[in-house]
Amino acid sequence: MSLIDGLNRRFEAWVVSRHRPEPSPQRVRRGRCYILPTRPGYLFALMLLAMLLGAMNYSNSLAFALCFLLAGMGLVTMHHTNANLLGLSVGVPPIAPVFAGEPVHVPIQFGNDSDRTRYSILTAPGRQALRHDRACDCAAGDLALSGFDLPPAGRGAHPLPRFAVATEFPLGLFQAWSWQTLACEYLVYPRPAGRRPLPAAPGRHGDRSGLQEGRDEFSHLRDYRPGDALRSIHWRRYPATGRLSVKTFAEPMDESLWLTWDSLADLKDPEQRLSQLCRWVLDSEAGRSPYGLRLPGKEISPGRGLSHRNACLEALARHDGPA
Amino acid sequence: MNQPAPPADHLPPQHVQHILAMLALLAVPHLLRMPLWLGVLVLSLGAWRSLAAQRTWAMPRPWLRNLLTVLCFGAIYAHFRTFNGHHAGVALLLGMLAMKLTEMNQRRDYLVVIYLSYFLLVTHFLFSQEMLMLPLLLLGALAVTMVLIEVNHPQGGLPLRLLARLGGLLMLQSLPLMLVFFLLFPRIPGPLWGLPSDPGDAISGLDETMDPGGISNLSLSDEVAFRVRFDGPVPPAGQLYWRGPVLEDFDGRSWRVSRNADFPRAVTARYLSDTLSYEMQLEPHGKKWLLALDLPQAPLPANTELGPDLVLRHRYDIRSKMLFRLNAVTDHRVEEDILPYVIRRNLQTPPEINPRARALAAGWRAQAGDDEAVIRAALAHFRERPFTYTLQPPPLFNDNLIDEFLFDSQRGFCEHYASAFTFLMRVAGVPARVVTGYQGAGPNGDYYIVRQSDAHAWSEVWLDGRGWVRVDPTAAVAPDRIEFGLGRSLPQGEPVPGLARPGRDLLIRLRLGWDQVNEAWNRWFLAYGPELQRDFLRKLGLPSLRAMLLALTLSTIALLIGVGLWAGRQYRDRAESDAVLRLWRRYLARLRRAGLKPRASEGPRDLTERVALQRPAWATAARGVGELYVELRYAGTRPDPLRLREFRQRVRRFPRTP
Numbered sequence: 001m002s003l004i005d006g007l008n009r010r011f012e013a014w015v016v017s018r019h020r021p022e023p024s025p026q027r028v029r030r031g032r033c034y035i036l037p038t039r040p041g042y043l044f045a046l047m048l049l050a051m052l053l054g055a056m057n058y059s060n061s062l063a064f065a066l067c068f069l070l071a072g073m074g075l076v077t078m079h080h081t082n083a084n085l086l087g088l089s090v091g092v093p094p095i096a097p098v099f100a101g102e103p104v105h106v107p108i109q110f111g112n113d114s115d116r117t118r119y120s121i122l123t124a125p126g127r128q129a130l131r132h133d134r135a136c137d138c139a140a141g142d143l144a145l146s147g148f149d150l151p152p153a154g155r156g157a158h159p160l161p162r163f164a165v166a167t168e169f170p171l172g173l174f175q176a177w178s179w180q181t182l183a184c185e186y187l188v189y190p191r192p193a194g195r196r197p198l199p200a201a202p203g204r205h206g207d208r209s210g211l212q213e214g215r216d217e218f219s220h221l222r223d224y225r226p227g228d229a230l231r232s233i234h235w236r237r238y239p240a241t242g243r244l245s246v247k248t249f250a251e252p253m254d255e256s257l258w259l260t261w262d263s264l265a266d267l268k269d270p271e272q273r274l275s276q277l278c279r280w281v282l283d284s285e286a287g288r289s290p291y292g293l294r295l296p297g298k299e300i301s302p303g304r305g306l307s308h309r310n311a312c313l314e315a316l317a318r319h320d321g322p323a
Numbered sequence: 324m325n326q327p328a329p330p331a332d333h334l335p336p337q338h339v340q341h342i343l344a345m346l347a348l349l350a351v352p353h354l355l356r357m358p359l360w361l362g363v364l365v366l367s368l369g370a371w372r373s374l375a376a377q378r379t380w381a382m383p384r385p386w387l388r389n390l391l392t393v394l395c396f397g398a399i400y401a402h403f404r405t406f407n408g409h410h411a412g413v414a415l416l417l418g419m420l421a422m423k424l425t426e427m428n429q430r431r432d433y434l435v436v437i438y439l440s441y442f443l444l445v446t447h448f449l450f451s452q453e454m455l456m457l458p459l460l461l462l463g464a465l466a467v468t469m470v471l472i473e474v475n476h477p478q479g480g481l482p483l484r485l486l487a488r489l490g491g492l493l494m495l496q497s498l499p500l501m502l503v504f505f506l507l508f509p510r511i512p513g514p515l516w517g518l519p520s521d522p523g524d525a526i527s528g529l530d531e532t533m534d535p536g537g538i539s540n541l542s543l544s545d546e547v548a549f550r551v552r553f554d555g556p557v558p559p560a561g562q563l564y565w566r567g568p569v570l571e572d573f574d575g576r577s578w579r580v581s582r583n584a585d586f587p588r589a590v591t592a593r594y595l596s597d598t599l600s601y602e603m604q605l606e607p608h609g610k611k612w613l614l615a616l617d618l619p620q621a622p623l624p625a626n627t628e629l630g631p632d633l634v635l636r637h638r639y640d641i642r643s644k645m646l647f648r649l650n651a652v653t654d655h656r657v658e659e660d661i662l663p664y665v666i667r668r669n670l671q672t673p674p675e676i677n678p679r680a681r682a683l684a685a686g687w688r689a690q691a692g693d694d695e696a697v698i699r700a701a702l703a704h705f706r707e708r709p710f711t712y713t714l715q716p717p718p719l720f721n722d723n724l725i726d727e728f729l730f731d732s733q734r735g736f737c738e739h740y741a742s743a744f745t746f747l748m749r750v751a752g753v754p755a756r757v758v759t760g761y762q763g764a765g766p767n768g769d770y771y772i773v774r775q776s777d778a779h780a781w782s783e784v785w786l787d788g789r790g791w792v793r794v795d796p797t798a799a800v801a802p803d804r805i806e807f808g809l810g811r812s813l814p815q816g817e818p819v820p821g822l823a824r825p826g827r828d829l830l831i832r833l834r835l836g837w838d839q840v841n842e843a844w845n846r847w848f849l850a851y852g853p854e855l856q857r858d859f860l861r862k863l864g865l866p867s868l869r870a871m872l873l874a875l876t877l878s879t880i881a882l883l884i885g886v887g888l889w890a891g892r893q894y895r896d897r898a899e900s901d902a903v904l905r906l907w908r909r910y911l912a913r914l915r916r917a918g919l920k921p922r923a924s925e926g927p928r929d930l931t932e933r934v935a936l937q938r939p940a941w942a943t944a945a946r947g948v949g950e951l952y953v954e955l956r957y958a959g960t961r962p963d964p965l966r967l968r969e970f971r972q973r974v975r976r977f978p979r980t981p
Contacts, residue, residue, distance in 0.1 A: 040434045043434070059643070060643065061848055062457070062849075063448050064505060064508075065505060066444060068500070068501040068505050070441060072498070072500030072501045073493050076496045084894070087894055114895060114897060120475055120476050132430055133478075141897065170493065
C-alpha cells in the first residue's frame, strides 16, 4: 500500500499546485473533481479477481455472470460517485474567532441546485482526515451545514487553508474529491494571559480637575427642553426671567480605561503584551467602565458591549506593528 | 465493575439488523448442506450480534475471539479432513463470516463482511446452476448492494425502498456491461488448477456395480440423464445405445467394473456406416463417463479419452452440467488383438453355482458349430420360453440366482436378462461382458431427452474376426422396449414413471415445455465457453482475439460514457434543465461581452432599462427579451411553448429584433 500512498501524495502535490484562492462560494467543477479507488475499492477488485479465477476454474457460467455484474457495478458506481459531487456549491459562513490554543471550527455550507439529493458528503482539511461518521446529506434544492475543526493556531488572521470536499457514496469503492481554496480568513485572538492589574481609570487618581463631586457640581444654566427632569429646573429663577431654566451639572471626569500597548513597555515579548491586553479587554468587559484600546498605529475609542469587545480583540489579533 | 466504554459502532442498530438479515438470506441455503453444529454456531453468533446491536454490548475481547476462531476452524478441519473442495470451502467461508460478526463494529469490518457476502453468494452456484438460481443471483446481489450503500451512509435515515431503488439502478446500469463482458471477455478452456474431488450430493445415475434390481430402481425416475441434439437425421431407436460402464467381474450376484485396469491402447475401428454428429448436454452424475453413443469417433472433446473398454471418459468427475460435441458411428468393427488375460477375465464365473444354467449352456455348445450358433440358441431360448419383461420381478434370494430366474420365476428387467445371458455365454465358452448405459431417446421440440428411466443393460460377446459384438437379450424378450421405450413395453398396471408413459396430457406437456426452456438455458448460457465464444464471434465477424479485445474495450467505454452522461444529467443544475433560465443566461452572457455587466442587485426590469439607456439602439430588442422573460419566468405555470419559441428567437437574434 505504500506505493499507492506515494502515488497519492504526488498526485495531490500536482493538484494543489493548480489552485488559487477563489471567492466563496464555489461550485465543484468538473476540471477540479478528482476520483481514485479507495482501499476497500482495491479489496473489492481483488475479490472480483478471485471470483473470476474460480469461475474460470469451474467453468461456471453463473459465477462469471455475478463476477461481471459486480465488475460492471464497480465501473458504473465511479460515475455515480463523481456526479454526486459535481456542481455542489461549497461556501464558508463566517468562522467564529477563537483564542490562541483553541481548535477552530470551520463551518462549511453546501448548496445543491440539482434535482437529486447528494448523499454522504464529507469535508476535512485533508483527505486523510475525512471522517465517515461526519457525513452529511444535501437535499435537492437545499442547503446543508457541515464543517471541520482545524488544529489550534497561533494568534493572527489566517487565510483558510485549502480543504477537501469528498464523497464515496454509493458503494465506497471510489472517492471523488475536490480541493477548495476559498478566499476566507479566520481570526485567532491572543491567548488571554498575564496577571497585571487593570490600569486604573485616570479620573480616579491625581490628574483631576476641581470638579471632584461629580454630578453635584453646578456648571451653568440653560433653557428648559422637554424631557428634562423636574428636579433640575431652577424654580427660583423662574419669577425673575419668566422662562424655565435648567441647572446643568459638570459631567463627571472621564472614567474610561485606556488599555495601552505602551503601558506594558517592560514586557519584551510582543505576544506576551498582546496576551496581557487580551486579558485586560476581557476583564474590562466584565467590569463596568468603558474601555479603549491604544496600539501602535491603531486606536479604538472607549466603549462597551460585545461588538466593541470583538473589535478590540480583532485589533489585537491583527496587530503586526513594531514591537 | 470498571469496564471500559464499548467502542462506538459505525452503524446504528437498525443497519446492523439489515446486514444480519442479508447474511441470513445468503447463509441459510448453505446451512442445509453443512454439519448441524456449524449451522447452530452461525445462527447463534448471528443472533448474539443482533442482540448486541440492540443492547449496545461490547464486542468480545481479542483472546476470546481468537480462541473461538481457532476452535471453529479446527472443528471444520476435523469434520471434513481438508479445507479443499466445495463443502469444506463453504464451511470455512461461513465460519469466517460468523467469526467476523464478533468484531464487526468499524466501517472496515462491515466492508469486509459485505465483500465476503458477495463471495458467499457466488459459492451457491458451485452446487447448482439451474435457471432458478438466476433470481437468487439478482436478489442476493441487490440485498448485498443495499447494505453496502447503507454502510456508506452511516448517518442513517435511508428508507429500504430508496436503498432498493439506488441499488437496483446501479445493477440495471451494469447489466449491459455484464452482457458485454460475458460475451466478449476471453474465456480459456479447462480448469486452471485441479478440481478438488468432493463427496458431493447424492446424484442418481449408473453405478460401477449392477445388482439385480439396481437398474429397475433407476428406471422409476423421470430425471433427465442427458439431452441430445442431432445435426443430421436421427438414427432409428434400435441403434441408440448410449454406452456407460462396462462390467466384467461377476461374483454370482453383482457385476462390477473390473478392478484390473487395462493398459491404455489405441483403438482402431472400421466404420461401416456414416458418421453421426450430435451435441450432448450431460447432467452431472458424479462419475467420469460421458455416455457417448456407441461408438464414439474422433475428434473427441477436450479432456476426454476413449478407454480400452470403448467407454469415453472425462478427466474429471462430472459435477456440473456439461456440453459436448460428439461424433459416432453406430455400425462398426473394432479391430484389435484381444489379450489372453482379457479373454480369461471374460470367461470367469464363480465355480459351481447355477448348475442348471451350466447344463443348458453345455447343451447348446454341444449342438452348435460355432460361437454365433450358441448366441442364436440362447436368444431363441429367451424368445420362445415364457419370459416376462417387468419392472417388478419377484425377489430372488437363492445362491443360484440365475438358475432361479431362468427356470423358476422367468420374470425380470433388463439387468436380469443381460446378467443371465452373459453368464450363459461365459459357461458356454464365449467371452462375454455386461454393458450398462441408456437406450433410446424421447423427442422434445428439436432435441431428445434421455431420462433415468431409459437406463439399460445389455451384453457384449467376443467373436473372433468380428471383435466385441453387442447382443441385447432384452430385445429378444420385449422388442417394444428397444423400439418404443419403456412405457409401451411393460405389462398394463405396472408403475411407470409419468413421462415414460405413452400419451400426452397437459401436465406432461407443461413439464416438457419447461424442459425446453431449461435446455435453452443450458445450451446458451451454462455451456457458453471457449468453443461457443469462438462460434459466436465468428458469426459476429470478430475472428481474432485482438478484434474481440478491441470490441470489448470499445463497447465498455461506450457504455460507460452513456452512464456518465446520464449521471451528469441527473445531477445537473436546475437552471440548466430549465429552458427559460438557460436562454436568459445566454442573453446575460451576450450583454457581458458587450460590456454591460449585469449587477447582482439588478432585476430583469432594471437591467432592461439600463441597457436601453446605455445602448439606445438595443432598447427595443432588450425590452422584448426582458418582458418575455418576466412573463415566462414568473407566470407560475409551465411556459407556453409558443411564447417560449418566441423568447428563444428573440434571444438568438439579439440585439436585432425578430
